[in-house]
Every structure is written in structure tokens, then in C-alpha cells.
Amino acid sequence: MFQPKYEELVTQVTTPAYVFDIDVLCNRIQFIKNKLGNKVQLCYAMKANPFVVKAIENQIDYYEVCSHGEFDICERAGINMNKIVLSGVYKAKHDLEYVIAKYQDTLIYTCESPNQFHMIHEIAKQMNIKVNALLRITTHNQFGMSEDQLCSLIEKRKEFPYINIIGIHHFSGTQRKKINMYKEELEYVDSLILKLENEYGYVPDKLEFGPGFYVEYFQHSKQPYDEEELLDGFVDLLDNLHFQGQITIELGRFIAATCGNYYTDIVDYKVNDVPYCIVNGGMHQTTYYGQMMAMKIPYYRQLKKKEVQGDYINCNISGSLCTINDNLVKGLTLQNPEVGDIIEFQRVGAYAMCEGISLFLSRDLPSVYLYSNKEGLQLQRARFETNILNFKQ
Numbered sequence: 001m002f003q004p005k006y007e008e009l010v011t012q013v014t015t016p017a018y019v020f021d022i023d024v025l026c027n028r029i030q031f032i033k034n035k036l037g038n039k040v041q042l043c044y045a046m047k048a049n050p051f052v053v054k055a056i057e058n059q060i061d062y063y064e065v066c067s068h069g070e071f072d073i074c075e076r077a078g079i080n081m082n083k084i085v086l087s088g089v090y091k092a093k094h095d096l097e098y099v100i101a102k103y104q105d106t107l108i109y110t111c112e113s114p115n116q117f118h119m120i121h122e123i124a125k126q127m128n129i130k131v132n133a134l135l136r137i138t139t140h141n142q143f144g145m146s147e148d149q150l151c152s153l154i155e156k157r158k159e160f161p162y163i164n165i166i167g168i169h170h171f172s173g174t175q176r177k178k179i180n181m182y183k184e185e186l187e188y189v190d191s192l193i194l195k196l197e198n199e200y201g202y203v204p205d206k207l208e209f210g211p212g213f214y215v216e217y218f219q220h221s222k223q224p225y226d227e228e229e230l231l232d233g234f235v236d237l238l239d240n241l242h243f244q245g246q247i248t249i250e251l252g253r254f255i256a257a258t259c260g261n262y263y264t265d266i267v268d269y270k271v272n273d274v275p276y277c278i279v280n281g282g283m284h285q286t287t288y289y290g291q292m293m294a295m296k297i298p299y300y301r302q303l304k305k306k307e308v309q310g311d312y313i314n315c316n317i318s319g320s321l322c323t324i325n326d327n328l329v330k331g332l333t334l335q336n337p338e339v340g341d342i343i344e345f346q347r348v349g350a351y352a353m354c355e356g357i358s359l360f361l362s363r364d365l366p367s368v369y370l371y372s373n374k375e376g377l378q379l380q381r382a383r384f385e386t387n388i389l390n391f392k393q
């Protein structure tokens, strides 16, 4: 596990930096797979962390790929195309033409609307290829299609010989820990599948279900959360479904969050009413879902430049953007904080590296490293200048 001392870190890593620990990630996937059992397949929603796709290829069954950019990453990484579920609320025609022409029926396509379904069918027809597709049912937002639209496509499926509708796709939201929510949603999808069977003689082979499992990002949570209990409860729900086909569970955050650390240096220290540590990163590089005005304390370590004893004080950790909102944490307990110390923010393996307002102030993007016990630290992306994107000479 990557838990460096100060010297080890500064000699190997340019901060601000993310380090994604592949051993931790693989153990996590193994834990989830053991809990879900071998009848259930696992799909990694790569939007959570695209840097690790290749490293986990042997561990997971599918990737949920949600844009052509993500598809390009998989192609560049040499991911086996039969592991790809090409999803996304917007799929450009020319991108689909490229993918279908090159990879044909190897991957699975999701259809988020009747228009998307017809477009995919039209392209497949022109190329004389029959492609496999999942129909995404909406959860009452802009994603997926309504039940009526979905039923209508199923009813008329023989009119679309170039699409083999292999099943249903359902995803409704992230950071959810109430078993009743999963229960309601699974019961709904199960009843929809029963309706398709009874009314249209259609039996899907596959259900791809994204539960949005919760990750605990903060210390001292008022509502303790037992993820093993949650997974056990979820598996019981799956066991009680009428649907007997292949179930694929689509997860992002729950797989990747714990594999990542973010390192940022204290570059200034001052007391303006309260102590402030200014760091060379910022809130645009560490989004913790559920953080509220930087009041919640994430999991962290302080790496001291000088091993000296000192008092513990509570500091505000502020980043280097020009906004008073750029606070990573308020009231973080640090021992005698000094310029040069490094703060390791933990559980940033999902979304943190992609979700931020990265172009603001033309600050550089952090460097990214993958770590494993076997390979050591490997640079995935060197620190990257964004100023060149914000003005062209």
C-alpha cells in the first residue's frame, strides 16, 4: 500500500499529485466480487477514474463508457472491445459510425432515447451489421427513455432486425446507502421485465443495474455505515428477483474511491483571525461528494518536512484559486504546520481528478501516478499546463 514517508514522497512525486494504488483497487474489486457472488457481473463506470482502466482489465467484466473521449481512452489502452458498454445520453452519429464500422457487434450499445435507437439501427443497417443493445429506462430525468417508449420499441422489435435488444439498463443516482431505495428500484425493473414478458413475449437476457453505492468520505460520521451489511442486503434483493437472466452491476465510486491519495504542499502559513495553510492545489482538484462548506473532515495524513514535535492546531486548508470558496477543509488538525509539509488527502480515487473547475486561474493540472507493490510508482500524466488552453498566441 502506498503510504510514503515525507522523504519518499518528495523524491518521487511532483505535487500537487494524485497517486492511485492499483493493489488497493484490485483488492477492493475482489472484495466486491466476493460479496456479490459469481453469478453477478461487474461493470466499471470509467468516468469515476479513467486512469486505471487498463490496470483492472482482468478483474472486471465490463466498462461503462459514457462518451467518445472515454471510448478513445479504452481504444488507446487496448481494452478488449467485448468488455465495452457504449453508453451516453449524447452519441454523435459520426462517432457511432466509426465504432460500429470498426468493431461491429463486439461491444454493447445503450439506447437512451427512441431517436438514439433509430440512429443506431440506421447505421447498423447501412453497414449490414446486427448490434447488441440495452434500452435505458428513465428514472425521471433527462437520461433514458420513458416506459411507454421502451415498451413500444420492444413491441415493434421485429421491425428493427439490425438491433438485438439484449436487455435493460437502469441507473438512477450516486452516493446512496438506503437499502429501501435499491429495493424499490429493483422491484420496479423486475415488474417492468415481467410486463415485457407478459405483454410482448420478450424476455431480456441481461439487466445492467447501477445502484450508486455509497462511499464514506468523512471522519466522525453521525450515521455509521456498514458497507458489508449493505452489500449483503443488496444480494438478498437480487436473489428475490423474478428476473433470472444475467445481472451486471455498474459501479464507479464504490470501486475506485479508496484507491486514491491526493498530495498537496503547504506553501504559506498565516493567521488571519484563524490559522490558514495555503496549499499548492485546491478545491478544484479534490471534490469530496457531500462536503459542506469545507466543514467535514476527510481522511488525511500530514507528512512533516521536519520531524519535530509541536502543538496540534486546527487550521483552514485553502487552495490557490482566487475565490474565498477555495477551502479544502476548515479546522483540520495538524501538528505544528509549516511551509513544506505535505497533506495527503485520502479516498480521492473517484471523480476528484476529473470533476473540478480545472481551467480557472490557468493553474497546472496535477501530476498523476499509478502505484503497485510490484511496479512501484509510475507516472501516468506529468503536471500539465492549462494556460496554453486559455490563450492562443
Ligand SMILES: Cc1ncc(COP(=O)(O)O)c(C=O)c1O
Binding pocket: 045, 048, 064, 087, 171, 173, 174, 175, 210, 211, 212, 213, 250, 251, 252, 253, 254
Ligand atoms: C450511467 C451511469 N452508470 C454508473 C455511474 C456510476 O455511479 P457511481 O459512481 O455512483 O457508482 C454513473 C454516474 O454518473 C452513471 O451515470
